[in-house]
Amino acid sequence: MFALINFVLFLLITSYAVYLFASLVYSRVTYIKLGVKSNLQKDVKVRINEVLTNVFGQRKLLKDKKSGIMHVVMFYGFIILQFGALEIIIKGFVKGFEWPIGLAHHYFSLVQEITTFLVMIAVFYAYYRRYIEKLNRLKRGLKPGLVIIFLSALVISIFMTLSFEHVWVGESDGLFSPISTFIAHLLGGLNHQQGEIGFYVFWWIHLITLLSFLVYIPQSKHAHLLFAPVNVLMRDTKPLGKLHSLDFEDETIEEYGVGSIEGFRQNQLIDLYACVECGRCTDMCPASLTGKTLSPMNLIIKMRDHLTEKDAEITKQSPFEPSFLFDENPTLTSLNRHTIDVAATKEKPKLIGDIITEEELWSCTTCRSCEDQCPVANEHVDKIIDMRRYLVLTEGKVPQDTNRYFQNLERQSNPWGINRNQRMNWRDELIDISVPTVKEVESFDYLFFVGSMGSFDKRSQKIAQSFVRIMHKAGIKFAILGNEERSSGETARRMGNEFLFQQLCMENIKSFKKYHVKKIVTICPHTYNTFKNEYPEFGLEAEVYHHTELIWSLIEDGRLVLRNEVNEKIAYHDSCYIGRYNQIYDIPRQILECIPGIELMEMSRNRENAMCCGAGGGMMWLEEKQGKRINVERTEQALILNPTVIGSNCPYCLSMMNDGVKMKDADNEVKTLDITEIVERAL
Numbered sequence: 230m231f232a233l234i235n236f237v238l239f240l241l242i243t244s245y246a247v248y249l250f251a252s253l254v255y256s257r258v259t260y261i262k263l264g265v266k267s268n269l270q271k272d273v274k275v276r277i278n279e280v281l282t283n284v285f286g287q288r289k290l291l292k293d294k295k296s297g298i299m300h301v302v303m304f305y306g307f308i309i310l311q312f313g314a315l316e317i318i319i320k321g322f323v324k325g326f327e328w329p330i331g332l333a334h335h336y337f338s339l340v341q342e343i344t345t346f347l348v349m350i351a352v353f354y355a356y357y358r359r360y361i362e363k364l365n366r367l368k369r370g371l372k373p374g375l376v377i378i379f380l381s382a383l384v385i386s387i388f389m390t391l392s393f394e395h396v397w398v399g400e401s402d403g404l405f406s407p408i409s410t411f412i413a414h415l416l417g418g419l420n421h422q423q424g425e426i427g428f429y430v431f432w433w434i435h436l437i438t439l440l441s442f443l444v445y446i447p448q449s450k451h452a453h454l455l456f457a458p459v460n461v462l463m464r465d466t467k468p469l470g471k472l473h474s475l476d477f478e479d480e481t482i483e484e485y486g487v488g489s490i491e492g493f494r495q496n497q498l499i500d501l502y503a504c505v506e507c508g509r510c511t512d513m514c515p516a517s518l519t520g521k522t523l524s525p526m527n528l529i530i531k532m533r534d535h536l537t538e539k540d541a542e543i544t545k546q547s548p549f550e551p552s553f554l555f556d557e558n559p560t561l562t563s564l565n566r567h568t569i570d571v572a573a574t575k576e577k578p579k580l581i582g583d584i585i586t587e588e589e590l591w592s593c594t595t596c597r598s599c600e601d602q603c604p605v606a607n608e609h610v611d612k613i614i615d616m617r618r619y620l621v622l623t624e625g626k627v628p629q630d631t632n633r634y635f636q637n638l639e640r641q642s643n644p645w646g647i648n649r650n651q652r653m654n655w656r657d658e659l660i661d662i663s664v665p666t667v668k669e670v671e672s673f674d675y676l677f678f679v680g681s682m683g684s685f686d687k688r689s690q691k692i693a694q695s696f697v698r699i700m701h702k703a704g705i706k707f708a709i710l711g712n713e714e715r716s717s718g719e720t721a722r723r724m725g726n727e728f729l730f731q732q733l734c735m736e737n738i739k740s741f742k743k744y745h746v747k748k749i750v751t752i753c754p755h756t757y758n759t760f761k762n763e764y765p766e767f768g769l770e771a772e773v774y775h776h777t778e779l780i781w782s783l784i785e786d787g788r789l790v791l792r793n794e795v796n797e798k799i800a801y802h803d804s805c806y807i808g809r810y811n812q813i814y815d816i817p818r819q820i821l822e823c824i825p826g827i828e829l830m831e832m833s834r835n836r837e838n839a840m841c842c843g844a845g846g847g848m849m850w851l852e853e854k855q856g857k858r859i860n861v862e863r864t865e866q867a868l869i870l871n872p873t874v875i876g877s878n879c880p881y882c883l884s885m886m887n888d889g890v891k892m893k894d895a896d897n898e899v900k901t902l903d904i905t906e907i908v909e910r911a912l
Contacts, residue, residue: 235429236322239436246440253447254455257502260536264495272466279606284458289604292838293509296358299351300604303380306348310387313341314439317390321432325398335405342391342408349384352377366508366526373506376451379442386435388412393431396424450506457605460503463496464606469597470762470810472614475622475727486618486725489580490536493612500607501533510599510609515841515863516592520856523592525599525609528585532612535584539577581616590616591628594859595723595846596805601837610846617725627725634850635726642715642733643681644850653711655683655690662701666711667744673708675700675779676741676771678751678760681716682880688887689880692752695905696776702912703788705779707750713740719759724847734767741771750774752905754806754879755845761811775807777878777904781816784823791911794826799907800872801829802863802886803839804879817878817904824911830870840866844881864889868899875901 282288287304291297312328319326327334356377359367367373388409395406395413399421419427446454467473473494475485487493510525511517517524578584590613599609620626627635637646656664667676677700683693700707718733741749749771751757761773783789799821807813814836821829834840843859853859864886867875875890877883880903887901 232322239321242437243440246444249444250447253444257447257452257456257537261495261498261502263491263536264493264498265491267463267494267496269463269496270466275466276462279461279464280458283461283604283606287604289602289606292602292604296507299354299358302347302351303355306344306351309340309344310348312337313345313387314435317387317432317435320390320394321429321436325394339405339407342388342406345384345387346408348380352380352384355380364508366512368506368508372449375445376449379438379445382438383435383442386431386438389431390428390435392416393424393427397421397428398424450504452502453505453605456499456503457505460496460499461606463499464608465496468762469600470758470806471766472611472722472763474731474766475618477728477731484619485622485727486620487580487612487615488619488623490532490539492619493615497608497612498536500605500612501529501536503605504529504533504607505605506530507604509602509604510607513598513602513838513840515594515596515598515843515859518840519853519859519862521588521592521853522586522855523589528589528609528612529607531584532580535578535580581619585616587620587626588855590620591631591851592855593846594805594841594843594848596841597809598805598838598841601809614723614725617723618727619725621725622728628851630851631724631847634724634847635721635729638716638718638721638729638733643685644716644720645685647685650712652679652684652714653709655679655685655693658690659694659697662697664697665708667708667713667746668711670706670708673706675705675707675748675750675774676744676746677707677709678717678749678756679709679714680751680753680756680880682884683752684714686880686884688884689752692880692883692903692905695903695909696752698909699780699783699789699905699912703783705783708744710740710744715740717753717756717759719755719763720847720849722759722763723845731767734764738764738768741769746771748772748774750776750779752776752880752903754804754810755881758806758810775811775813775878777807777813777817777820780905780908781820784820789908789912791824791908793911795824795907795910796826797874797907798828798830798870798872799874799876800832800867800870801835801876802832802842802867802882803836804877804882805839805841805845807878808839809837817876820904820908821876824907827907830872832866832870834866842877842879842882842885844885849881849885858889858892860885860889861892864893864895868893868895872899874907875899876904876907877901878904 287297287301290300316326316328328337330337358364359369359373359377363369389412391406391409392412393416395409396416396419416424416427446452476482490498504526506526508526511527514523514525581587581590593610593613595610595614597610600607621631634644637644641647641649643649643652653666665673667673677697679693682689684690715733715736717737718730721733722730749760751760751773754775757773757775760769780789784791801818801821803814807817818829821827832839840863841859842863843853848859864875867886875886877886883901883903890896890899890901
């Protein structure tokens, strides 16, 4: 009778738990389907490689070695323990059941016990990091602690169930089940009947905990167990530095950008349920670090809750209702039409303004630190830019400084509004060197795209002049567009003005084609990124080089010989758009290491972990009104090393670091130089 009751209860409770789990997962999938169809590229090999690398290889998680190892133990531990968990469940119906694998079962038991012990250690370490070490990026309280309680109960109940089984059955092999056998010895005073009672008590504790956790998963951050692998598989495989374009010729489009949660693409909405809430993104975000309201993790969480609550308010559909699971469109069931009518009369919170503030959107430097750190391949930057596009193109709501920037770009094709006919004035100091325009030469190998910073900014003009001297020294045939050059439009695009970007893009490409440009070199990583990764979509057919790439190739070919000693201690700063966007880390360092006398110093945050200077995403042209200035924070990180030079490879970065050095009253001791200027001194 007991066996029958036990089995019936097991079927009822397990079936109901699985049903609730399926209903909740289905509801999340339904919410995701509210988004716009993604139309992803069918890069099967790339996607499989991403899954192997970041899901099974846990590459991103291991960026933080301590928590990475902890999660690897949990990830593979629970995969291994599923085989033992199923065996334990069967033991509740078949006394002393073991998988029929002969003597191999001894080793199976040993692996299960060792794995359970390692998972228990990992769970305790998770508790330590969250509640004792109290890492800032980790949330505390009951909700985050529930998972630790669940996991602790699972691993402890495994050991206790097996230990009481040893007492009940009267058999144990201490060599292959050392921990449960040891606990069984401590329970040695119990008889077989008491052992049976203890077995079923902990068997049910294990089962109820397992099923409760199953139902809890889709409703918590642990939904990432389901959605993170899908997110990695379904992410955009476009170049990291490429944004999605808007089609301004499509007359059916009524608004541009994304102003409601349903306006995001479906693969973007998967991000929301894939989020682990680990806080790594926020921990690395320059805006968050310096006291701005933006937190990439909170941005995702708020959007996730908004998506869940928005659809739940409309449907009011309980997961207990069978129609919720099987109806083709649960948001339009006959049971809910009255609810929809009532809900429609209430004012719903707006995505931009109520859920995500404009201050958050305009704090982002688009540096991609958040995305680089995210272990589940979430993409924060494109969502922020999509919402910026809505503010700029649909609502016309932009900060005053941004509006002035757009006007100057439209009128004079530079951020300052300086007369475009002065674009070539930077050549005046190059007395003995010719800088020809494309009209003045019959042929050239490289088009030197000077950019607005190199053309108009006094400090950046020195970078352009140094680079010209280097190319002249190496015998490079080059030319410039002169007054026909336009802004690349990169910053306008990341500030949300896609229309202005496409206008400038097409004007530049028209000039490139007119003069049969085959190779382009630029001193600006932002221009480099947009030419290399974004312009090809609009018709650019040319090789694109950053000036450090060209300089390094000239050194390798022996066309540049760096003989002169440059006795400087250089703290090198990685530009986000060369580094995280285009994975160029070694070339600038190799150049500096070739120069006699240079001592290359690495900041605590370097390479892919380097902190942004604060200029990207249009922040170069916006006043920081919250918290500490980002460039000052980054400058302080450099000054800790006591360098004589802060080195860079980007006019934006150099300008920001130069301002930071002045604000720290260190400009008499520390210089800020571009790599071109350092190389020129070594020639």
